Every structure is written in structure tokens, then in C-alpha cells.
Amino acid sequence: MGEYTAAAVACFAFEQPEVVVDTNIRRVLVRVFDARPLAGKTYTAAQRRLAHDAFPDPNLDDGGVACAWNIASMELGSLVCTSKSPKCGICPVRDMCAWRAAGSPAPTEEQKTRGQAWHGTDRQVRGALMTLLRDASASGSI
Numbered sequence: 001m002g003e004y005t006a007a008a009v010a011c012f013a014f015e016q017p018e019v020v021v022d023t024n025i026r027r028v029l030v031r032v033f034d035a036r037p038l039a040g041k042t043y044t045a046a047q048r049r050l051a052h053d054a055f056p057d058p059n060l061d062d063g064g065v066a067c068a069w070n071i072a073s074m075e076l077g078s079l080v081c082t083s084k085s086p087k088c089g090i091c092p093v094r095d096m097c098a099w100r101a102a103g104s105p106a107p108t109e110e111q112k113t114r115g116q117a118w119h120g121t122d123r124q125v126r127g128a129l130m131t132l133l134r135d136a137s138a139s140g141s142i
């Protein structure tokens with residue numbers, strides 16, 4: 001089961017305060033906080049940190065607010081902050097949106113065609129972990 005599915009089941013079926021991040025939520029987050037027009041093809045480690053930083057404090061909630069946050073963010077990305085035609089005029093977070101404040105610059109060719117650079121990606125982190133595990137295994141530490 002993938003990260004998204006596991007978090008979605010925990011949150012929506014069991015009201016656990018799990019961070020759920022789909023493509024729509026990633027797009028909203030990078031626009032509001034990073035002033036980027038698109039989130040890219042891959043959920044990066046930097047985006048994961050951003051999603052967790054923006055998430056309601058799980059210690060202050062029994063799950064209801066967290067689940068509402070996930071659903072609201074998803075709907076915002078799906079209905080208002082769409083990929084090609086964001087409706088900034090009716091957006092409830094327009095006053096705090098960094099991309100809008102920057103003049104809603106169009107994506108660069110690189111942002112349109114490339115998902116992301118290698119640095120900061122999940123693949124980079126997975127590779128680093130595998131290297132650590134391989135080295136630890138070879139040295140007899142594990």
C-alpha cells in the first residue's frame with residue numbers, strides 16, 4: 001500500500017490525523033508557499049516537509065480537523081486552484097498565496113517537462129537509505 005493510500009484510509013476511514021497529499025494538494029502547497037506554478041511529477045522530500053509543516057497540529061485534534069484539512073485542500077486544488085485555470089478571484093487563500101503575489105508567473109519549460117531535479121527527491125533519499133543499509137550490512141552492524 002502506498003503512502004497516499006495508507007494516509008487516506010487512516011484519515012478518512014478512521015479519523016486519524018494523517019497528512020494526505022495528492023497531486024491537487026501538492027499544487028496548492030507549492031503555489032501558496034513556494035510561489036511555484038506547478039508541483040512537478042514526483043512528490044519530493046521538500047514537498048513532504050512542506051505538507052507536514054502546513055498540516056494542523058495533530059496534538060490539538062482527535063482527527064476531525066485534520067481530515068477536514070485534507071478534504072478541503074484536495075477540493076481547493078480540484079475545483080479552484082486547478083492546474084491550467086486557477087480561479088484566484090474566488091480563492092479563500094488568495095491573500096496568502098505566494099505564486100499569486102509574484103504575479104502568477106507561467107511555468108518554465110523545465111517546470112513543464114521535467115518533474116524535478118534529482119536533489120531533494122524521494123529517489124535520492126531512498127538511494128541514501130539503501131547505501132546506509134548496504135554499508136551497515138557489509139560491516140556487520142545489522
Ligand code: SF4
Nearest residue numbers: 081086088091094097
Ligand atoms: S490564489 Fe490562485 S494560485 Fe493561489 S492557491 Fe488560490 S487559486 Fe491557487
